[in-house]
Amino acid sequence: MPRSTTRRSSPCTHGPSCPACGTATRTSKAAVRAPSTTSGWCKNIIKVCASGGVLSVIDDPLHQEFTVRELRTIVEVAGLAERSVAAHCHGKPGIMTALEAGVLTIEHGSYLDDEACTAMREAGAILVPTLTIIRELLDGGGLPPYAARKLADIARVHRDNIARAHQAGVRIAMGTDIQSSGDAPAAWGRHGREVVLLNDIGMNPLDVIEAATANDPATLGRQAPRSGLLHEGFDADILVVDGDPLSDISLLADPSKITAVWQAGTLVKGRRGCVTPAPVAVCAPLSHPESVRRPTYSLHYR
Known part of the structure; x- marks a missing residue:
């Protein structure tokens, strides 16, 4: 050429x-x-x-x-x-x-x-x-x-x-290359599948969660200096999960098991004060598309 x-x-x-x-x-x-x-x-x-x-x-x-x-x-x-x-x-x-x-x-x-x-x-x-x-x-x-x-x-x-x-x-x-909406293959709403697929190739559940939380902000390099931790003053979105993803990582792929979501500190799913009293994992929204860089992720247990 x-x-x-x-x-x-x-x-x-x-x-x-x-x-x-x-x-x-x-x-x-x-x-x-x-x-x-x-x-x-x-x-x-x-x-x-x-x-x-x-x-x-x-x-x-x-x-x-x-x-x-x-x-x-x-x-x-x-x-x-x-x-x-x-x-x-x-x-x-x-x-x-x-x-x-x-x-x-x-x-x-x-x-x-x-x-x-x-x-x-x-x-x-x-x-x-x-x-x-x-x-x-x-x-x-x-x-x-x-x-x-x-x-x-x-x-x-x-x-x-x-x-x-x-x-x-x-x-x-973790990233998925998801880029569309609706019911077509590779549409938003199906990106949680990545956690199961990473688990299938031999990553244990904690490794998978780390890939989607602590590791994802690192892909932004110097553009994400205060990220990757659930810590005061850091940027973080948070999920509340009904169940223990360390025992069943597929929970993170099931929207019905995500009982609350905070985005940049604002509750966007669930109601304040209505979080289940059972132990739940708290982490960030998982698996943004590969082509759109991820914001900030962290992991914590209640």
Whole structure:
């Protein structure tokens, strides 16, 4: 493909108008200026596509999208504004290049192997697996043939490689890639499924809760300096759960078991003084979409 200042890629998983994924820059200068055109996105994080995607028409998840020089420039300039860089990445070449460039998070990580896991751990990078989107798209079906083929290829390795990363000690934060509403696959209201899927790959319930609470604000880097703890003066949203998620993590995927929700200190579900007297876990709303960074999470017991 001839090099140009920018090129318009095919629709990403977030839709054809997605400013975060819809334009892939092809020079370092253009790359670092792209966030200024995203109309309110990227306020807390800069996201790049370091590999091809699944629903995109013309690229391949295994293919690397940027050179290390381009990515390093993006990371450098983002750092001037105290922003970290998240890299959408399936294939190993893109993963290794993104890590060399200094990105903070790898989103998806479908083709992680032992070498890539070691590189992530040594770099202190965070993995956001997005297991939910893979399962939702597989269960829903109806994808065009080019996307169905790529999804099937990824589905064969993604789950095992996320388990590999966990076993290798890679830090995991929870995200789902949920991006729609209504009854369609991958719609809001189904994102609690991620806690069960993380548990299924070998993470114990406390690890899963930590991934969704203490680890998620860390994906924001310096944009979330007072987060990750339930502590006076920190930002935190809180869930009250009817039951013990350490015994049954699926409670966090069942809205009927969420008896109260505080968002930024304001009660948005439940009534004051009506919390069940039985022991309950208190933690933050779980699993924001991979493409929209998470606010603040914490864990506490009553």
